[in-house]
Structures are given as C-alpha cells and as structure tokens.
Amino acid sequence: xxxxxxxxxxxxxxxxxxxxxxxxxxLFATSLVSVxxxxxxxxxLFSETFQFFLRVPLTEFLFAPEWTPLFAEPRYGIGALLAxxxxxxxxxxxxxxxxxxxxxxxxxxxxxxxxxxxxxGIMELLEGVPTVVFGYFALLFLxxxxxxxxxxxxxxxxxSAGLVLGFAILPYIxxxxxxxxxxxxxxxxxxxxxxxxxxxxxxTKVVFPAAVSGIVAAIILATSRAVGETMIAAIAAGQRPILxxxxxxxxxxxxxxxxxxATGDQPAGSLASRALFSVGAxxxxxxxxxxxxxxxxxxxYRERYE
Amino acid sequence: MQRGLIQDSSQNPQKQQRDRINRVFARAVVVPTVIALALxxxxxxxxxxxxxxxxxVEVTETSGKSFALGQALTAxxxxxxxxxxxxxSEQEIAAFMSDPDEMRIFRLRNRVELMWATQxxxxxxxxxxxxxxxxxxxxxxxxxRQWNELxxxxxxNQQLRLNPWLDYSFLxxxxxxxxxSAGLRVALFGxxxxxxxxxLISIPIGVGTxxxxxxxxxxxxxxxxxxxxxxxxxxxPSIVFGLLxxxxxxRGMQLGPTLMAAALTMALLIMPxxxxxxxxxxxxxxxxxxxxxxxxxxxxxxxxSKVVLPAxxxxxxxxxxxAAARAIGEAAPLLMVGAAAxxxxxxxxxxxxxxxxxxxxxxxxxxxxxxFANTAAAGIVVLLLTLGGLYAxxxxxxxxxxxxx
Amino acid sequence: xxxxxxxxxxxxxxxxxxxxxxxxxxxxxxxFYGKHQALYNVSVNFPRNKITAIIGPxxxxxxxxxxxxxxxxxxxxxxxxxGKVIYEGVDIYDTQVDPVEVRRxxxxxxxxxxxxxxxxxxxxxxxxxxxxxxxGLDEVAQRALERAALWDEVKDKLGEIALRLSGGQxxxxxxxxxxxxxxxxxxxxxxxxxxxxxxxxxxxxxxIELKQHYSLVIVTHNMQQAARIADRTVFMHLxxxxxxxxxxxxxxxxRDKRTEAYITGRFG
Numbered sequence: 013x014x015x016x017x018x019x020x021x022x023x024x025x026x027x028x029x030x031x032x033x034x035x036x037x038x039l040f041a042t043s044l045v046s047v048x049x050x051x052x053x054x055x056x057l058f059s060e061t062f063q064f065f066l067r068v069p070l071t072e073f074l075f076a077p078e079w080t081p082l083f084a085e086p087r088y089g090i091g092a093l094l095a096x097x098x099x100x101x102x103x104x105x106x107x108x109x110x111x112x113x114x115x116x117x118x119x120x121x122x123x124x125x126x127x128x129x130x131x132x133g134i135m136e137l138l139e140g141v142p143t144v145v146f147g148y149f150a151l152l153f154l155x156x157x158x159x160x161x162x163x164x165x166x167x168x169x170x171x172s173a174g175l176v177l178g179f180a181i182l183p184y185i186x187x188x189x190x191x192x193x194x195x196x197x198x199x200x201x202x203x204x205x206x207x208x209x210x211x212x213x214x215x216t217k218v219v220f221p222a223a224v225s226g227i228v229a230a231i232i233l234a235t236s237r238a239v240g241e242t243m244i245a246a247i248a249a250g251q252r253p254i255l256x257x258x259x260x261x262x263x264x265x266x267x268x269x270x271x272x273x274a275t276g277d278q279p280a281g282s283l284a285s286r287a288l289f290s291v292g293a294x295x296x297x298x299x300x301x302x303x304x305x306x307x308x309x310x311x312x313y314r315e316r317y318e
Numbered sequence: 319m320q321r322g323l324i325q326d327s328s329q330n331p332q333k334q335q336r337d338r339i340n341r342v343f344a345r346a347v348v349v350p351t352v353i354a355l356a357l358x359x360x361x362x363x364x365x366x367x368x369x370x371x372x373x374x375v376e377v378t379e380t381s382g383k384s385f386a387l388g389q390a391l392t393a394x395x396x397x398x399x400x401x402x403x404x405x406x407s408e409q410e411i412a413a414f415m416s417d418p419d420e421m422r423i424f425r426l427r428n429r430v431e432l433m434w435a436t437q438x439x440x441x442x443x444x445x446x447x448x449x450x451x452x453x454x455x456x457x458x459x460x461x462x463r464q465w466n467e468l469x470x471x472x473x474x475n476q477q478l479r480l481n482p483w484l485d486y487s488f489l490x491x492x493x494x495x496x497x498x499s500a501g502l503r504v505a506l507f508g509x510x511x512x513x514x515x516x517x518l519i520s521i522p523i524g525v526g527t528x529x530x531x532x533x534x535x536x537x538x539x540x541x542x543x544x545x546x547x548x549x550x551x552x553x554x555p556s557i558v559f560g561l562l563x564x565x566x567x568x569r570g571m572q573l574g575p576t577l578m579a580a581a582l583t584m585a586l587l588i589m590p591x592x593x594x595x596x597x598x599x600x601x602x603x604x605x606x607x608x609x610x611x612x613x614x615x616x617x618x619x620x621x622x623s624k625v626v627l628p629a630x631x632x633x634x635x636x637x638x639x640x641a642a643a644r645a646i647g648e649a650a651p652l653l654m655v656g657a658a659a660x661x662x663x664x665x666x667x668x669x670x671x672x673x674x675x676x677x678x679x680x681x682x683x684x685x686x687x688x689x690f691a692n693t694a695a696a697g698i699v700v701l702l703l704t705l706g707g708l709y710a711x712x713x714x715x716x717x718x719x720x721x722x723x
Numbered sequence: 724x725x726x727x728x729x730x731x732x733x734x735x736x737x738x739x740x741x742x743x744x745x746x747x748x749x750x751x752x753x754x755f756y757g758k759h760q761a762l763y764n765v766s767v768n769f770p771r772n773k774i775t776a777i778i779g780p781x782x783x784x785x786x787x788x789x790x791x792x793x794x795x796x797x798x799x800x801x802x803x804x805x806g807k808v809i810y811e812g813v814d815i816y817d818t819q820v821d822p823v824e825v826r827r828x829x830x831x832x833x834x835x836x837x838x839x840x841x842x843x844x845x846x847x848x849x850x851x852x853x854x855x856x857x858x859g860l861d862e863v864a865q866r867a868l869e870r871a872a873l874w875d876e877v878k879d880k881l882g883e884i885a886l887r888l889s890g891g892q893x894x895x896x897x898x899x900x901x902x903x904x905x906x907x908x909x910x911x912x913x914x915x916x917x918x919x920x921x922x923x924x925x926x927x928x929x930x931i932e933l934k935q936h937y938s939l940v941i942v943t944h945n946m947q948q949a950a951r952i953a954d955r956t957v958f959m960h961l962x963x964x965x966x967x968x969x970x971x972x973x974x975x976x977x978r979d980k981r982t983e984a985y986i987t988g989r990f991g
Contacts, residue, residue, distance in 0.1 A: 111353065134354055
C-alpha cells in the first residue's frame with residue numbers, strides 16, 4: 013500500500029518529526045556527492061575537450077602520427093598514446109590472463125578451504141602493493157635483467173612495465189573468474205564426472221565454458237585497470253609518445269603522458285593543458301566502457317543460474 | 319570389459335595421455351601462486367638490498383676521519399670529535415658548539431651518520447658534507463667484492479663507506495636535491511596530514527551514503543542510479559580524479575597545490591570504497607535488531623544511531639583502514655594536484671604545500687641518479703612497513719570484533 | 724537359492740539375486756562422512772537387465788548407496804568406505820581401479836536435469852569425445868536419442884543449446900547422454916522428482932524399454948513409481964538395508980514392520 017502521492021523522497025513517510033526528516037535530508041545529500049563527482053568529471057573533461065576541438069581538427073586527433081603538444085610545431089595524434097597504452101596493456105594481459113585463470117581454477121576447483129584462504133591472501137597482498145613500488149621494481153630490477161636478454165631494449169620500455177603490470181592486475185582476474193567458476197552448478201560437474209571425465213576435463217570442458225561470460229568479464233575488468241594504471245607506466249614504460257608497436261622502444265601511455273604533462277607547468281586554458289584533458293576524456297570513456305561492459309556480462313550470467 | 323576397470327596404462331595410450339594431462343594440470347594450477355609469492359619475495363628482498371650501497375666519497379670540507387662507536391654515542395659527541403679532527407682547539411670547539419647559529423649552519427651543511435663499514439673498520443661514525451663529491455656508488459655485492467681494491471686506491475681525501483640509507487636520521491631529515499642529505503620528514507608529515515584530512519572528509523560522506531542507500535532509499539530509479547554510479551566511480555582510474563582535482567580544486571576553487579585540494583581529491587577517490595564497505599557492514603546487521611529497536615518505541619534515526627551503527631563499527635573500521643591503505647599508496651592523482659613540487663618544509667595547515675611518501679619515492683626514482691635509487695628504496699621500505707602496519711591493524715580489528723549473528 | 728527368514732513367529736521365503744545374475748554385488752559396505760556413518764554393513768546384489776528400485780525415507784542413505792556404485796562419493800571430501808562393490812568380477816574400490824574408468828562403465832542420471840550449456844548434439848556425444856572418439860558420432864547420437872525417446876522431438880534442432888528444452892526433454896537428453904557410451908549399468912537418482920506427471924510417465928516407459936539393453940538401479944521416493952517399473956526393490960532406513968526382494972512381494976507382503984509402515988505411508 014503506497015499512500016504517498018508525491019514523488020519526492022521526503023514526503024514518503026508522513027508524520028515524522030522535523031529532526032528525523034533533517035537527518036534523512038543530510039544523508040540523502042551525502043549520497044548525492046558521488047553523483048556530483050561523476051557529473052563534475054564529465055563536465056570538466058568534456059568542456060576542456062570541447063575547447064580543444066575548437067582549435068584542433070578531429071582528423072588531426074585521430075590520424076596524426078605523433079603526440080607532441082609542447083613542440084614548436086605541435087602534433088595531436090592520440091594514436092601514438094593509444095598504441096603505447098595498447099602495448100603496455102597487451103603485455104600485461106599476456107601475463108595476467110593465463111596466470112589469473114589458472115589461479116581461478118585452483119581456487120574454484122582444487123584448493124582445500126584453508127589453502128584457498130592463503131592463496132586469496134597472497135592475491136590481496138599483490139593488490140595492496142602500491143603501484144609506485146611495482147614501477148620501481150620494473151625499472152630498477154627487471155629492466156636491467158631484460159636488457160641482457162633482449163638486444164636493443166631501451167631503458168624505458170613497455171616489456172618490463174607490462175610484465176610487472178601483469179602481476180598487478182592478476183588479482184582482478186583471479187577473483188572475478190573464480191567467483192564465476194564457483195557459480196557453475198555442482199550438478200554440471202557431477203554430470204561430467206559420471207560420464208567418466210577426469211578433473212582436468214571437467215574444468216576445461218564443462219566449468220570453463222559454463223563460466224565463460226564471467227571469465228570474459230574478469231578479463232575486461234582487468235583490461236580497464238591496466239589501461240588506467242599510471243605509476244608503473246610513468247616510471248618504467250617511458251614518456252615518449254611516438255606511434256610504434258615495437259615493444260623495445262620507449263613509449264608513452266595515456267596515463268604516463270598525463271603525469272608527464274602535469275608535472276611540467278602548463279597554464280590553465282592553454283592548448284597544451286586542454287590537450288591533456290582530451291587525453292583524460294579518452295581514458296575515462298575507454299575505462300568506463302570496459303567497466304559497464306563487464307558489469308553487463310556479469311549481470312547476465314547471474315541471471316542464467318538463478 | 320573387466321580389463322578396462324583396472325588401471326593398466328600400457329593397454330590404453332589414450333587414457334594414459336588423459337591421465338597425464340590431468341596430473342600436469344593439477345600441478346599447474348598452483349604455479350601462478352608460487353610465482354606471485356616469489357615475485358613479492360624478490361621485490362621485498364631487492365628493495366631491502368637497494369637500501370645499502372658502497373660509496374667512495376671525495377671529502378672537501380670535513381676531516382674525512384671516522385670515529386668508532388665506542389668514542390661517541392650522540393650526534394653532538396660526533397660533532398665534537400669531528401671539529402677536533404679538523405684541527406680546532408678545545409676553546410674553539412666549545413665556542414662553536416655553544417653558538418646556536420654556527421651549529422644550525424653546521425647541521426644544514428653536514429650529516430652525521432653511522433656507517434656499517436668504512437675503510438677504518440665496521441660501525442663507525444662519519445660526518446659528510448653537502449659539498450662532498452661521490453666518486454662511486456656501488457651495489458652491496460659489487461662494492462664488497464671490490465672492497466679491498468677500492469681501499470687500496472683511496473686518495474688522501476677519499477673515504478670508503480658501506481652506507482645504510484635507511485636509518486633513523488633518514489626519517490628526520492628534510493628533502494634535498496642532494497641525495498646525501500635527502501630525508502623523508504616532509505613526506506611523512508605530508509602523508510599524515512593528508513590522510514587525516516582525507517578521512518575526515520570521506521568518512522562522513524561515505525558512511526552517510528551507505529546509511530541512506532541501505533536504510534532510507536526508496537526502491538526507485540534515482541536510488542538505482544546512485545548505486546550504479548557509485549560502482550562505476552570505484553572503477554574510474556585514479557589519475558582521472560587527479561584531473562578533476564586539478565580543474566576543480568586547484569584551479570576552479572583556486573586552492574592551488576595545497577593539502578586542501580589534495581585531501582578533497584583523495585576523499586572523492588576513496589569515498590566509494592568506504593561506502594561499499596559500510597554498506598556491507600550495514601547489510602550484515604540482522605533485521606531482527608531493527609525490529610527490536612522499533613518495538614521499544616525508537617524512531618528510525620534512534621534505531622540507526624543507537625542500534626545499527628554501533629554494530630557496524632568493526633566492519634566500517636576495517637573498510638576505512640583498507641581505504642586509508644589505498645590512499646597512502648596513491649601517487650598518480652596527487653601528482654596532478656601539486657604534490658610533485660619541491661617542498662622543503664612540513665605542512666603548517668590545510669593550505670600549506672605538501673608532498674607525500676609515494677610521490678617523494680616517484681620523484682627520487684625519476685631523478686635518474688644512482689644514489690636516489692637508494693633513497694627511493696629506503697622510502698619504499700618505510701611505505702611498505704606503514705602499509706603492513708595498517709593491514710595488520712585491519713586484520714586485528716576484523717578478528718577481534720567479529721560478531722556472529 | 725531360496726532363503727527362509729524367520730521374522731517374529733512367521734517364516735518368510737526370500738530369494739536373493741544369485742551372484743551369477745548380478746551386475747553389481749555390494750558386500751558389507753560401511754560408509755562414513757567424517758565421523759558420521761551413513762551406511763551400515765549393506766549387502767545386496769543388483770540383477771542384470773532388470774530395474775532395481777531403492778526406496779526409503781529421506782536421509783536413509785539411498786542416494787549414498789547409489790553413488791557408491793560408481794564412486795561419485797569420492798568427490799565428497801572426508802568420505803571413508805569399507806567393504807566391497809564388485810562389478811563384473813572386479814572390486815571397484817580396489818586401489819588399482821581408476822574411478823574415472825568406473826564411471827565410464829556405469830552411467831548416471833541425476834535428480835535435476837543437468838544438461839551442459841552446449842548444443843543438444845554436443846551434450847549427447849560428450850562422453851564419446853572424452854574418450855577421443857571422432858568418427859561415427861552422428862550415428863551414436865541418433866541411436867542414443869532414439870533409445871531415450873527424444874530423437875523425433877530434437878532431430879531438426881541438434882545444434883540448439885540444450886537449456887532451451889523443456890524439463891522432461893532435458894532429463895531424457897541426460898539419459899541419452901548417459902547411454903551414448905553404452906554403459907552396461909545405469910544409475911538414476913530420483914530422475915523424475917523435478918518433472919510433471921506427463922514427463923514422468925514418458926521417462927518411466929522409457930526406463931522399461933531400456934531394460935533390454937542395460938541394467939538399471941533407480942532411487943525413488945515415489946512408492947507408486949517403484950511399484951510400476953521396478954522388478955526388485957531395496958528398502959533402506961537410517962543407513963541400514965532393511966529388506967530387499969521382488970517388488971510384488973515387498974509391496975504385498977513385506978517381511979519387516981518398518982517396511983510395511985513405510986509402504987503404507989505411516990512414515991517417510
């Protein structure tokens with residue numbers, strides 16, 4: 013029975029004291045802070061980006077081969093930053109996907125209870141390491157080793173940055189993917205065992221395919237984290253935005269460029285500063301898209317088994 | 319038919335193959351965990367290893383002598399010995415040390431340190447000057463291997479030291495462009511200030527949001543929108559929050575590169591984390607508690623503030639500590655809102671300039687000087703110890719105050 | 724071999740399944756979940772090419788007994804087992820026996836239909852693919868679906884995802900999947916409990932058909948179902964095998980008071 017005719021939240025429960033209503037109003041106001049934050053992010057990024065596109069044609073943004081806003085003859089090709097982000101992310105995923113999925117399989121299918129708590133603890137530990145520490149490790153430990161193994165490897169390169177990134181995002185894959193695998197009904201596993209499947213076959217031929225949407229969501233989520241990961245890229249991958257797919261070269265990701273630009277001094281309202289926000293807007297749209305996609309997929313597989 | 323039941327691999331190569339894959343896979347699933355653990359271990363050991371180095375220093379202003387631990391215990395005693403070694407008389411030393419200006423200048427230009435080893439022997443005090451030039455800075459193993467040659471080749475004014483970068487004075491020194499005198503004091507104070515301000519802003523907002531969504535919010539589209547928005551906000555890269563802070567707080571509100579701008583930025587960043595943890599804690603309070611409070615004539619807010627919230631304190635506290643741990647390790651958004659500037663003094667208030675631990679570490683790493691790698695390593699050890707302490711605290715709170723409903 | 728068993732003042736004639744007619748012989752089986760004992764010294768022979776029903780109140784151990792026939796209980800952590808289960812002359816709990824191989828020979832159908840989220844065809848040939856069979860899959864799938872009385876309904880949509888089928892169709896698909904590898908023995912764990920009466924009737928007549936090719940053991944909580952389809956019936960109570968014999972005899976003239984009480988509906 014709904015007695016309220018008004019649509020506002022405050023009048024929903026009539027006859028309450030003003031104090032009670034004030035409390036509710038304050039709490040409602042706090043919950044709006046997150047909405048305002050999102051709104052502010054969008055307004056800030058896109059108003060600056062709009063100003064940017066008043067001066068720089070979209071074709072330049074999309075197709076120019078370089079990103080050099082501070083040069084005498086500036087170029088604004090986001091492709092250079094996207095290529096760098098792609099290299100960094102792809103190398104991270106090459107590490108994180110197999111390791112993350114194996115860990116998920118271990119957590120969901122093999123590990124006894126106490127053991128899985130321990131493994132989750134290790135994953136939490138990995139998640140808790142500040143990324144500036146990972147960056148330090150990539151630049152000063154991994155890169156010198158890799159330079160001995162890979163000829164022509166620059167000091168700043170997406171290989172060692174990406175390798176370390178892989179471990180930073182591994183927990184996201186293993187957590188979400190193991191949840192998805194645990195959501196696969198026991199009856200499917202039993203059906204496969206009853207047909208004479210080995211455990212490996214149950215995992216790979218029944219559990220993996222049944223959990224595939226959750227696994228895909230896990231990978232997308234990890235991709236989103238990787239694209240937005242800043243310190244590892246800024247420290248170890250470099251800050252030189254050129255259009256290349258050679259992983260031995262110094263590159264710049266969108267995030268490392270933002271750091272580089274911000275630690276320099278660019279007056280508000282300058283074109284270089286607006287360019288910075290246009291990179292931020294691209295980064296925001298990309299990660300938001302990944303996150304929403306992952307959520308949609310997770311919601312869909314939840315429905316399937318409930 | 320019977321034969322098939324007995325495991326006789328030689329008769330069925332195909333089954334043999336399946337069994338082998340099965341066994342290999344059962345082992346392979348553990349491998350990533352082992353690799354991850356090994357990586358963490360290597361990372362820690364490498365960082366610790368980098369906090370010591372072997373240096374050859376050309377001494378210009380000081381005596382170049384080292385003093386045994388038995389000769390001096392406090393910095394003042396070391397300074398006295400050093401002044402004597404520089405050839406000053408007893409009166410001169412007494413006059414020098416009783417003049418606060420002289421001493422302040424001396425302390426600014428020099429650094430008193432206990433080295434693990436020098437050419438004169440182990441555990442000796444050394445006074446280094448800012449103007450000393452470092453001829454070599456070698457890693458521990460490299461330095462120890464060449465120790466004797468280095469010792470042989472020392473000139474008149476050169477000193478050989480095994481320098482532990484992470485010592486008490488490292489925590490109490492101000493930052494410097496010179497690694498020999500660079501310390502963490504300003505960054506430590508900045509981190510404490512920033513964390514306190516961030517939590518003061520984000521806890522009320524985060525917990526308030528959680529209470530509203532769990533206890534008050536009607537099931538309508540606005541509520542649904544707030545929930546989805548909160549989840550999406552948690553997935554926005556932290557650097558984007560930095561851009562927001564730059565445009566709104568630093569420039570728009572004209573706060574400049576101050577603690578206040580940074581705290582507001584960080585508060586927005588960790589608010590979703592706190593809110594999500596608080597919602598889970600609220601959800602775990604059984605409805606029977608709420609009904610019991612109502613049955614005693616409590617109003618809604620009395621029910622929440624007197625019954626529900628006290629029961630959620632451990633859960634909220636754990637969430638807040640974990641969010642604080644995240645905030646302490648964040649560097650990216652703070653680089654956008656001014657933490658990267660060179661700051662020589664500890665903050666005096668919310669509108670002071672500041673720097674924080676991870677940003678200081680980043681600046682040292684990017685300084686591209688091998689001795690700054692040592693200070694960065696020492697900074698990382700401090701950062702990780704702080705985080706470890708926070709995680710241990712969260713674990714303890716969770717254990718100690720866990721309620722079984 | 725006819726046995727005469729004295730129960731109280733009465734003497735009942737009782738004929739166990741002779742060993743040579745048995746597809747599986749259970750001998751002195753005790754089963755423990757941790758410290759809890761679920762089966763007490765169970766001995767029974769299950770006949771070849773017949774349907775044997777296991778009945779009893781819930782929690783009596785009937786599913787546990789069924790699952791110990793193909794070592795599905797191995798998958799439960801903390802299970803311990805004593806005694807023998809002899810299938811075709813081999814104790815399936817012998818240390819040399821591979822449980823995976825056991826389950827290949829002894830098929831199983833579960834309480835709730837549990838098709839894999841794959842196509843109908845892929846469901847049926849799943850067991851064959853496990854064994855590396857690559858040719859003749861179409862023929863085997865057709866034969867299995869025909870025997871499961873599902874072929875006519877699905878022959879035009881073998882490529883569809885199996886989850887779209889109705890509950891009864893899904894359960895017949897699971898039966899087809901189980902018999903595609905030609906297991907001599909088929910175990911069914913309350914296969915119709917999740918189905919409506921019409922689907923149940925189809926499955927029951929299908930099971931009677933399947934008797935020609937396979938031996939069947941079915942757990943059911945439905946007395947009428949046992950009476951309709953089973954040649955022999957086993958009655959379990961609190962982990963103990965109370966009574967076993969031809970279905971007719973057990974339902975018309977039970978030897979044990981507990982059996983009588985259960986069958987007449989006084990508990991269960």
